[in-house]
Amino acid sequence: MFEDFFNVVKKRFNDNSDEEEKETFKCPRCQTNILMERYEELHRVCPNCNYHGRLSAKERIEITVDKGSFRELDSGMTSGNPIDFPEYSEKQEAIRAKTGLKDSVVTGTALIKGSPAVVGVMDSRYMMGSMGSVAGEKITRAFEYATENSLPVIMFTASGGARMQEGIVSLMQMAKTSGAVKLHSDNGGLYITVMTDPTTGGVTASFASLGDIIIAEPKVLIGFAGRRVIEGTIKQKLPDDFQLAEFQHEKGFVDMIVERRKMRSALSHLLKLHGYCPQEKEV
């Protein structure tokens, strides 16, 4: 059911062909038609049922950090082909051309209501936000940079898990990123994870679950194993709310569920509560 649900969302995002369709957005959850302009204005949240649609990394940064404050790190890094997987390089070129992204994560430094932070954002449009060498290296460097400069880290996660096309090398990125998180933590740094749709597999089983504070957007998918895999194991259908943010909140793996329109403000407060205050007086 979720695969279908995602496909609907993915299709909407990728559909540039039909100009008429672009004027309205049909919410995949409540089926309400919303004017596209209104939907964009609400940062892709349905005004009727509070469905939180997926954002690109660029959109996420725009609505989260102070205008003009984002300085990207490692912006030119692209992937090699560690296990010589057939057509991997070609596939990536096509996705790069289509999305304008270099890989599945964008990292940088920014200010949030004046408080400095290292910010990382995953983009599910790039091979389902999967983590390979580039994501692993950029996230690791982001944490190392934050450790050296005594900065907090905020990671917006959105990922299908490890990048299969890089084989065992992608699995090792889980160790690499988690190691960097651990050193940042041992150094007293604050790390906030914001889980967005979907946070699964090897990303859930590594840096995403290691935040001092774990926030999730409402109703997003969070889990380790895929729904179909579990249904295959237990030979029965799972309830609709299985692995949603609210499920993880109830089970004790998410500290708070924060709506998109309140996220920037919540992050700013949390940063200040940990002593990361604006460097200059706020205007």
Next chain:
Amino acid sequence: MENKKSAWERIQLVHTKNRPTINDYLPLVFTDFYEMHGDRLYGDDKAILGGIARLNNIPVTIIAQVKGRNINENKTCNFAMPHPEGYRKALRLARQAEKFHRPIICFIDTPGAFCGVSAEERGQGEAIAKNIAEFMTLRTPIISIVLGEAGSGGALALGVCDELAMLENAQYSVLSPRGFASILWKDASREQEASEIMMITAEDMVNLGVAETIIEEPLGGAHNDLDKISENIKEYLSLKISEKCKKDIDVLLKERYTKFRKIGEFIE
């Protein structure tokens, strides 16, 4: 000299009924084994065995994934697929080892962490993540050995170490070749083809910097001479444990971090 086996042939080999498990190796490699149970939070997962023993004369902590040798054993140990409480037991024993300055020896032998409702409810992702992060800075030497198969994050949760050794026919993979074929080609029946391109053999692991050592198996596989393979494992562990114990712990931790830090292929 044996002809070099394909990845697929090695998969068949480690799945033979007689493939030795941790319970076969334990009495031949160690003495004075005392098993410890439970994570002190939820329960005791039989998919992970843990305890204290001696390697020669040195006290060590053993953490191992348990494969059954028959259907009843496999039911008990859940086919070596741990639940979160198994990983949390592993972490508890690892911290205990750190406290008493005992080296840790992990034996990896799992198709993967268990995928089920109970595992999700109790935080499979969090349990694995926590182990990976904590093992990175445990102030005691850690050696891991892959006995048969090492699947995905469920294997990596016992795989953050100072040195990783692979038994000659063992495999380590991001997920099973069957799962890989199913996800990337939507055709699980192409698992043999997947196994050959995924780079999962012991030799691949050394070439990719994931493993440092290959432990030679007797002709035809570990099951053909349990005494010999146990001797090889013991010899390897004796050498490595004494080597790592001599190192300054801060140097060891730096090297452990760097071992994983440098894996990846990217262009700037």
